[in-house]
Amino acid sequence: xxLDMANNIAINIQGLYKSFNEQLVLRNLSFxxxxxxxxxxxxxxxxxxxxxxxxxxxxxxxxxGEISLFDDKVQSKNYSVPPVKRKIGMVFQxxxxxxxxxxxxxxxxxxxxxxxxxKERKNWNLQILQQMRIDHKAEKYPHEISGGEQQRVAIARxxxxxxxxxxxxxPFSHLDDVLRYEIFKDLMSLLKQQNITTIFISHENAxxxxxxxxxxxxxxxxxxxxxxxx
Amino acid sequence: MHxxxxxxxxxxxxxxxxxxxxxxxxxxxxDLINPLIRQDISKDSxxxxxxxxxxxxxSLYLSFAVLISCTIIAFxxxxxxxxxxxxxxxxxxxxxxxxxxxxxxxxxxxxxxxxDSQGWLGFPDSFNFISGFGGNLLVFSxxxxxxxxxxxxxxxxxxxxxxxxxxxxxxxWPGIRFKMTLMVKYGVIPGMIxxxxxxxxxxxxxxxxxLNVYPTEIFAQFGAFYDxxxxxxxxxxxxxxxxxxxxxxxxxxxxxxRFGLLNHLPGFQTVSGFKLIAIYTFFIAxxxxxxxxxxxxxxxxxxxxxxxxxxxxxxxxxxxxxxxFALAGTLVICLMAFLLVWHVRxxxxxxxxxxxxxxxxxxxxxxxxxxxxxxxxxxxxxGGFVYGSSLMVILSYFRFMPIxxxxxxxxxxxxxxxxxxxxxxxxxxxxxxxxKIVLPQIKNSVFGALSITFIFCFAELDxxxxxxxxxMETIPVRIFALLHYGTHQTVAALCLWQVIIxxxxxxxxxxxxxxxxxx
Numbered sequence: 001x002x003l004d005m006a007n008n009i010a011i012n013i014q015g016l017y018k019s020f021n022e023q024l025v026l027r028n029l030s031f032x033x034x035x036x037x038x039x040x041x042x043x044x045x046x047x048x049x050x051x052x053x054x055x056x057x058x059x060x061x062x063x064x065g066e067i068s069l070f071d072d073k074v075q076s077k078n079y080s081v082p083p084v085k086r087k088i089g090m091v092f093q094x095x096x097x098x099x100x101x102x103x104x105x106x107x108x109x110x111x112x113x114x115x116x117x118x119k120e121r122k123n124w125n126l127q128i129l130q131q132m133r134i135d136h137k138a139e140k141y142p143h144e145i146s147g148g149e150q151q152r153v154a155i156a157r158x159x160x161x162x163x164x165x166x167x168x169x170x171p172f173s174h175l176d177d178v179l180r181y182e183i184f185k186d187l188m189s190l191l192k193q194q195n196i197t198t199i200f201i202s203h204e205n206a207x208x209x210x211x212x213x214x215x216x217x218x219x220x221x222x223x224x225x226x227x228x229x230x
Numbered sequence: 231m232h233x234x235x236x237x238x239x240x241x242x243x244x245x246x247x248x249x250x251x252x253x254x255x256x257x258x259x260x261d262l263i264n265p266l267i268r269q270d271i272s273k274d275s276x277x278x279x280x281x282x283x284x285x286x287x288x289s290l291y292l293s294f295a296v297l298i299s300c301t302i303i304a305f306x307x308x309x310x311x312x313x314x315x316x317x318x319x320x321x322x323x324x325x326x327x328x329x330x331x332x333x334x335x336x337x338x339x340x341x342x343x344x345x346d347s348q349g350w351l352g353f354p355d356s357f358n359f360i361s362g363f364g365g366n367l368l369v370f371s372x373x374x375x376x377x378x379x380x381x382x383x384x385x386x387x388x389x390x391x392x393x394x395x396x397x398x399x400x401x402x403w404p405g406i407r408f409k410m411t412l413m414v415k416y417g418v419i420p421g422m423i424x425x426x427x428x429x430x431x432x433x434x435x436x437x438x439x440x441l442n443v444y445p446t447e448i449f450a451q452f453g454a455f456y457d458x459x460x461x462x463x464x465x466x467x468x469x470x471x472x473x474x475x476x477x478x479x480x481x482x483x484x485x486x487x488r489f490g491l492l493n494h495l496p497g498f499q500t501v502s503g504f505k506l507i508a509i510y511t512f513f514i515a516x517x518x519x520x521x522x523x524x525x526x527x528x529x530x531x532x533x534x535x536x537x538x539x540x541x542x543x544x545x546x547x548x549x550x551x552x553x554x555f556a557l558a559g560t561l562v563i564c565l566m567a568f569l570l571v572w573h574v575r576x577x578x579x580x581x582x583x584x585x586x587x588x589x590x591x592x593x594x595x596x597x598x599x600x601x602x603x604x605x606x607x608x609x610x611x612x613g614g615f616v617y618g619s620s621l622m623v624i625l626s627y628f629r630f631m632p633i634x635x636x637x638x639x640x641x642x643x644x645x646x647x648x649x650x651x652x653x654x655x656x657x658x659x660x661x662x663x664x665x666k667i668v669l670p671q672i673k674n675s676v677f678g679a680l681s682i683t684f685i686f687c688f689a690e691l692d693x694x695x696x697x698x699x700x701x702m703e704t705i706p707v708r709i710f711a712l713l714h715y716g717t718h719q720t721v722a723a724l725c726l727w728q729v730i731i732x733x734x735x736x737x738x739x740x741x742x743x744x745x746x747x748x749x
Contacts, residue, residue: 021315021500059394061499083398084405096395100415109408110399161399 010035010070010165010197011056017064018051018221025051027221029065033197033214041201043218049201050093052218053167056199057090058083070164084113089158089196091171095150097142103153104129104138110160125160131190132156148179155187159194166191168200240573246566247584251591251628254602258462259469261605282447286467289444292363292436293429296370300425301382303375307516308382312390315498316506322513324737329520330376331682331736333689333706335434336725338369339713340524342439343531343722350530351523365439370432372520374425378418385417423479431468431595434691438713444468445692449597452696458601465598472593473586480585483636525729531722541723545708549727552705555620556688559627563687564679567634571642572664584635591629596692599629603697618699626693630686634679641675642668681739685732 011033018026025048033039043049054060056067058080067075069088074081089110097106107125115121129135132152137145142153151171158166172180191198200213216223307326311319329337344351345360359365393409400408414422433445444464452461501509532538542549570588574581591599603625607616616622645668653667654660669676691706698707705728712721 057398059397082402083394084401088398090395090398092391092395094391096391098392098395098412100412113399 007071008034009068010037011199012068012071013056013065014068015065016052016055016062016067018048018055018060018062020051025221026055029222031216031223033199035070035197036195037197038191038213039197039199039216040213041199041216041218041223043201043203045203047218048221049203049218050169053090053169053199053201056086056165057088057167058086087161087164088167089161089163089165090167091154091158091169093170093173095142095154095171097150097153097157099142102139102141103134103145106142106153106157107160110157113161128156128160128190131193132186148175148183151175151183152186155183155190159190159196162194163196166196166198168198170202171200173202240577243566243569243573247570247587250625251631252587253606254599254625255469255590255594256602257605258465258598258602262459262462262466282444282464285442285444285447288442289430292366292370292441292443293426295367296374296429297422297426299367299371300375300378301422303371304378304382307375308379308386310509311383312386313499314501314505314509316501316509322517324739325517325521326379326513327376328733328736329372330374331685331732332373332524332729333434333691333732334369334373334432335438335691335706335710336528336689336728337373337524338365338435338438339709339721339725340527341365341369343718344523344527349527351527361440363441366436366441366443369435369439370429373435374428375520377428378421378425381418381421382413385413389413389417419482420479423475427472427475427593430471431593432692433595433597434710437710445595445597448595449692449696452597452601458605461597461601465594465601468594468598472590476586476589476593477582479589480582483585525726528722528726528729531718532726533719533722537719538723538726541720542727544720545705545724548703548705548708551702552688555623555704556627556684559624559687560680560684562624563627563631563683564634564638564676567631567679568638568676570635571638574639575642575647585632588632588635592632596626596629596690597696600626600693600696603693620699620702622697622699623694623702623704626697627683627687627690629693630683630690633686634683637675637679637682638672641672641678645671678739681735685735689728689732 009032011031013029013031016026016029016031017024029048029052041049041052051060055062055075056069058075061080062075062077064077066073069086072081073079074086098109101109104125107128108121111121111125111128115124126135126138129138132155134149134152134156137149137153142150145153154171155168158168172183175183201218218224311323342360342365343349345353345358345365347353347358353359360368389409389412392412396405396408396412431445433443433449436443436446437449448461448464448468451457451464532541570584574584603622604617607622607625609617616625649667649671650663653663689706690704691710694704695707695710698704703711705724709721709724709728712724
């Protein structure tokens, strides 16, 4: 690896092990992603995709190996940088929108991390909401908007603190193909603009998503079949 | 499958609910209107005495103190259960919930026996803290912490993905504040309200542990001085608080459904080594204090095995009464609760109203509910058909209908309506749909509702002590009477029997408790 390439690495995982109740979920997993790249990981249910994202976000302890983000070690067996310091945005499969906050407040909760000044923050929140075409629902609560709109809010919230890495855990699994494609297009334009390294997992193959993905398949806790998309 | 029109069947259920549950409370207060208009009461009313306000303040203070102490006890235990997996977790979970089912007056009696001058942990009378505020705080806390534990545990488990999301965007302390807001708002407020109310309206524990509080005053006005008007007047604040809290809790139950929209629950961390030893030591010491001390106190005060046997021989009629009344009450209450749940399932708009109606009798004091029952059913045209008959005892148990209602509602709300619709399309018979499709799938909830309602009916004292017909004394009433005659060996033996019976009912429920806690 040349020095230039090394400086360009956003995610570096070496020999990662993770088990639950003595069942090995991730086995000696190694993986690298360069800054600004779009990674798609597919794989069957239970293959370890979600666990990998949770380890990257710092939501799980690991049993072995090492995770580095932008050349800084963030996790090993006995060391862990708290999730909030990793500058990661995440969209969970269940979206996890805070039910007691409006759409705007959900975004505001996250953007507070980068904007102290209220007016500046408000403008930024509205900008993100506009980009995800959900600004007209800003004052609604999550249970008052549709599934597709909730999905848009979850994505907007995940990028509202300008993360360096975005993790998407089957974010479109509940949507039909048309809506999925629409939201995906908006997401892509947002990612290009902010140059965020993105890992996107789904259990199906990524034929639907026509952007430049680096594709992996997770089989029994290992990443295989690397291929460059169209 | 269901029209939006209200059917005759539904009208019948609503009428029964109004007659059996709401009418007694309304009757008490309607009876106050005339004297209040004539201003007969206000001249020398109890409401003008500062003593009454002091009692009211003391009850509020005690309720808040219990709420805080239950939170302090329950939260760490719930946190342990929601985070870690360890051997024998199921047994510890069951034992942690057991104190909730032991009637509070038995707990009060046993702690009194442990700490009085003859007790095995005895203090001289001048240092005895158990008869007073401290004792009440201890007994109520040990009775109700499992309730708070169940709510905290549920909030921690269901809310885990929310708390994880917070940790991505907030540092430790600001994150904790936000997580606490979420947990309280969507998880534990109903538990807090229930804990508060159950202390605020209880008279048996302060009665045993000699603390004069607001419910004991209401009971004394009616039970000792036969002054119904004063008792009703004193209960007015209770009713206002009850209505306010019932509305609040019902809305929260509704709101809570937004919090549990998740498909999966996160796993537990396995514990070993020093952490495991620390957890075991904590649980064994804690359970010994909460369950061990009261039971040991009762055993020691019973003194001999012959007293233990003789106690049951002397009171076999009261045991039969108690068991039969509790059985009949449980069946009627659970049947009505099921019908109401079924009705609410298909007309969700009525859910909040039904909950408020059901919660009212539980949220006003038992003594007040008894006065209302007597007022409604002591009618000359009915002869002795209801008043003066065993029906009065069964009607007294209707206070516990919310327990059956909530347990069945939680069970049935997890069952997709598609099951019923498919079954109804093929059979066209609602009864077959209920008996063959719905009931088998919610059998755990129904079994839980039956068992827990039975335990509460079996141990009911606050209302039945005023409504039981002559010669039809129940065991709790007998214990309460014997306690005042000073026959402590027999009281201890009877309490012990009651605890044994309750534990025998709770143990088969352990599978259900574990399924809920350890999934």
